[in-house]
Amino acid sequence: MRNQDLILVAKKCHVITAFRNTIGLPGHLSVRLQPNHPTDDPRGIAASMLDGLLYGSGDAVIGINPATDSIPALMDLYYLVDEVINQYEIPTQSCILTHVTNQIQLIEKGAPLDLVFQSIAGTEKANKSFGIDLAMLREAQSAALSLNRGTVKNESGGNNVMYFETGQGSVLSANANFGVDQQTCEARAYAIARHLSPLLTNTVVGFIGPEYLYDGKQIIRAGLEDHFCGKLLGVPLGCDVCYTNHAEADQDDMDTLMTLLATAGLTFIMGIPGADDIMLNYQTTSFHDALYLRKVLGLKPAPEFEQWLKKMQIMDEHGVVRAVTGQHHMLQNMPKHLLVAK
């Protein structure tokens, strides 16, 4: 199949999921707000969150990649995002991207957890190298469902509580591909995802580095393949359109891929301040990029989130971001302890 075939077929597949809003409706593009900070500084994270929300991002999830593996520090992050979501009554969900076993422990300790995250791959051996198996994922799913934190029901009357990340090359890099090509391994990962009814699944397409996807051309092709395979398998596929500094790629390649994927009906992209993730050390897509895609292709945020953006005077009735002044409600009502310098 050529690139246009991958786009045309994927465009016909609609995968709709729900937690506190509805993700994946035709004509909509959601954004994962990724407010990472290299030392998990709560004020730094809050600042990036506010930046993203005021640019209309964050409907897919507010998802933090923590620098820490420490259980008490992770607990603080759950409370931080939960507080922001509650403070502004944002119809969205949070996620802390730590190992699934940490999240199970944190649920037991009472963490306000919305979505369970885990990286998954397309073979049992690769998943073992991630320290997971299917039983563990099912255990985490039922633990998250038992918290009953979702407010919007999906077509089958339930909530989608899982957030998965995948990416071509992970199986090969774990030396667990048994001679099978990267794309097939990736499609097998979506088969696992589908089994657990995720709210979101994210192919982190250029993160793995040049040994697996060498340059912009390969990253673009892989992104289109992943989206096609995921949607065909009924998975709510978004894409971290990204590259690392040791790959032969730049922001122009990202522009190309995000435009192609949004044309193909991509479920969500990443939103990071200025496309520069200062914790994971790679370049992805920005809040500005999301506005560009919504503008050029006429796409909207998740409907519940769009209503909220309008209510908060962040977006006007035509879906255009409004000018924000220092007197804006969100700037005036930020949880104060987050914004006072130590």
Place this chain on the structure above:
Amino acid sequence: MSDTDKPSLQQDPWYQLRRFTRARIALGRVGSSLPTKEVLDFGLSHAMARDAVHLPLDVDALEQSIQALDYQTLRVQSRIPDRASYLLRPDWGRRLHADSLAKLQALPKQPIDFLIVVGDGLSSLAVSRHVEPLLEAMKTYIPTEWNLGSVVIASQARVAIADEVAETLGAKMVAMLIGERPGLSSPDSLGVYLTFNPHVGCSDADRNCISNVRPEGLVYDAAAKKLLWLAKEALRLQVSGVALKDESDAVQIEVEDAPRLK
């Protein structure tokens, strides 16, 4: 188009929040797009990060600075012949060159409790800037009864080369200090990977990782403290990786809280 319809630079009034993060927040916009200044600034940062990937490590200078801290040193090479191969063949970067393997095998055997390996990885800048101060900070926390052997400096190295080094030297545990992939705003992040019972074939699930060690990230003393907390726990539980949970912060809180409770 009248003047009022022309897009002009819209500044973000939350600019002051930049003091809490180096993230590119409050960039402003023209229409909904990036201002030209920010586009140019991003391009410059990208070029600098690209340069950091290709800068070779000054091994002589590093070795001298490590020896000055009273650590013994050893040098080894991976199977990588040049930087281009390094980027394309991570499998070669995970294995010792035959000459280096022979060199380690020829050493007199001694039990090593905690082996330290230093690898250039994807940022030699991180290694040349942060390894010496981190090793110095670690001295405070390494139990005196532990035998460390030599600090092994591995060139053109990936994380897993430490497994082969440690297995060959018969070490119970290995800490790999390695340059992380350079970020746009941080070309010099050092990563530390701790593996108990290291051997060829260990996977990432067998390791504990401490990332972003540098003054603007996790400071040396905090990183050293965390690493040695994990190492002692790994030794006690005879395991590292996902089965070893980092609760070093909780321990610290308990200790700090204790006097107040009295």
